[in-house]
Amino acid sequence: MKNIIRLNNGVEMPMIGFGTYQMPPSITERCVSDALTIGYRHIDTAQCYGNEREVGLAVKKSGIRREDIFVTTKLWGCRGFKDTLSSIDTSLAKLDLGYIDLLLIHEPTGDYREIYRAMERAYQEGKLRAIGVANFLEEHFHRLLQSAKIVPAVDQIETHVFRQQGAMGKILKSCGTVHESWSPLAAGRENIFRHPTLSHIAEAHGKTAAQIALRFLYQKGIPVIPKSTHIERMKENLDILDFELSSDEMETIKSMDKGKSLFAWW
Template sequence: MENTVRLNNSVEMPRIGYGVYQIPSSITERCVRDALSVGYRSLDTAQCYGNEHAVGKAVKASGIPREEIFVTTKLWGGRGYKDTVVSIDDSLTALGMDYLDLLLIHEPTGDFHEIYRAMEDAHKAGKLRAIGVANFLEKSYRSLLETARIVPAVDQIETHVFRQQKAMKTLLADHGTIHESWSPLACGQNGFFRNPVLKEIGNRYGKSNAQVGLRFLYQQGIVIIPKSTHLERMKENMDILDFELTQEEMARIKALDLDRSMFGWW
């Protein structure tokens, strides 16, 4: 799948990736191998998911050259510079890799200015091709910019039809940070898979609610990382490139925005 976005340091990142949040480590290797087999070339994991090792095993077992797979992980529980240095090496060891394509701070806790400084130094040392953040909303994002030497390449935040993050999307674009969605299908919350607006639009194209919701984000330039443990759903979540939503359809979906989290985390 050659469909990428150029990050602010010219690294190419696939616009559709595969997320492994809440996938048990016992089946993660199989799921990632399935995802790679149907064309995914971007994988998103995190230290707190407990499945980095399985992701790394799947990448190695796939036979696909490492440089053709974009691997993201996220730091968890760091307090400052020194433990971040150790944490980065721990992830590389768990994944069995010499470098990461993208490393994110998982949330704005601890001394995230110092955590990010350690990431900047690891980037300079060649361990990280790109660095960024996750769950940084306006206050924490602006605060980080005050001390960052490298503008975050990506901010991964809860984004779906019910929480569209319009203000953050504009803010990130103004500073050259790519907007990436976690939970692009809202984890099925608020009746996502039964939503009549998505269903009516999908019927016009022979597409599911999931595909319409993903296309809505994709069409705005938002990177998406849908998750499924089922091969057919993995294929379905990628199959959003053969139709385009009209301005009227986009407007109807924009009207679904509740401007609040479905999970109450951030």
């Protein structure tokens, strides 16, 4: 399996991305530069993270061709059509990369159907290569589909071994929308880095519990965007392509699903 997934409009997105959530602007450029140096080609940011400018600087200074780097950002605080068009232009200016590879609505607030209509406009104008949503579960996702002219390419939702989102994943797959994971390592909760089930499987593969947790999602076709500020952990999170979990191991990890948010989320 290659580290690429094809979106519903034909655009290719790396399945292992580098997250920048809660990453202070003061260290973002350095962290993103490290990530790009060791092989990441998908960087995930958002307006509310306050570090779009630093992400753009790291990409521009990397020496890597723009078309070889996939950048995701997310809208925040938009209420309707007109302010969304302005907000998109603000992100384009801060990133200063010519275009945005994937733009998401960060959560289903405001008039998200009008927000999405503005995104469709920007997509048709070539400012965005793909559009989608984040944190849209069944009710909001279906409501958006009633008015959307372009089916969302991605829905980025809380997904990890303790909340596997099987039912929502099936809905997204049936619509041709990629199910992407945020917080694939559960922000370290539930003892994930030393969890006995994951650790036992990890020992058999010469990997870490974190790598098993990431590989589980990856093997299910779910893109992941782990975050770290340490280059050794960045390398570890990227190093999940040289082994495969057995069907029995996948079933064992599947049984870890608690079916609820660890973050008091939807």
